[in-house]
Amino acid sequence: MQRTRFNSMDCPIARSLDRVGEWWSILILRDALGGMTRFEEFQKSLAIAPNMLTRRLTALVEAGMLEKRRYSTRPPRDEYVLTERGRDFRPVLLSLLAFGNRHFAPEGASVAIVDAKTGAPAEPLLIDRLTGRPLASPDYDLAAGPAATEATKARLAARSARLLGSDI
Structure with missing residues (x-):
């Protein structure tokens, strides 16, 4: 089934969703913002099929969210590093995290945003x-x-x- 494309729409939300709106893509960006760079790390974290992960990583590279870098020639191995555009997605993820905690976590937050120095809870604004x-x-x-x-x-x-x- 061919996915509907939003890249030519006039709406900036639609254009953004065209690049990162698929849930695997958002979770890959979450893990990349958490420091993961290697295929095996993403696969283990997400329990995603290798072919799906390859497609999502390729799409994120094409969208300019990740950059593919060779770290080994024998055997050939690449890592996926956030670009400036990818790092700019961090506030979106933090907003989704806070929204999910507020509205979809009746058992309480499994991940919280805190001040890195004090550990005090933080709320995005x-x-x-x-x-x-x-x-x-x-x-x-x-x-x-x-x-x-x-x-x-x-x-x-x-x-x-x-x-x-x-x-x-």
């Missing part, structure tokens, strides 16, 4: 880099960007009309 203010409604909203198509402008205008007077 998305902020505006320019002002340092939390990106919370009603202070922030979505708007058409300079590259928005007419369809995107219309979708966002309809969204604003629906949400007028309510919190996002």
Whole structure:
């Protein structure tokens, strides 16, 4: 079955999902951000079939999230190292972790975000880099960007009309 592609859509969320939206890809990035680089490490951590892991690693390399580097010539062996783009995915993973702990872990958190020096619990918060203010409604909203198509402008205008007077 051919997967639907989102890479040509106008939406940045759809384009991101096209690159990393498959769950194995997100888990591979989780492990890469945890320091794993080798095929065998990913396979052991995820209990994933080798052919699926090969496809996902290849896709992440093509998406610019990982870089394939040869670490042994005899036998030929490669490692997969996060690129800057891959490292930029860290806040997304931390947000997913916090969301999962909050909404899908009735038994409690199995993984927690903590201050590395003190061990104190930490809670992710998305902020505006320019002002340092939390990106919370009603202070922030979505708007058409300079590259928005007419369809995107219309979708966002309809969204604003629906949400007028309510919190996002």
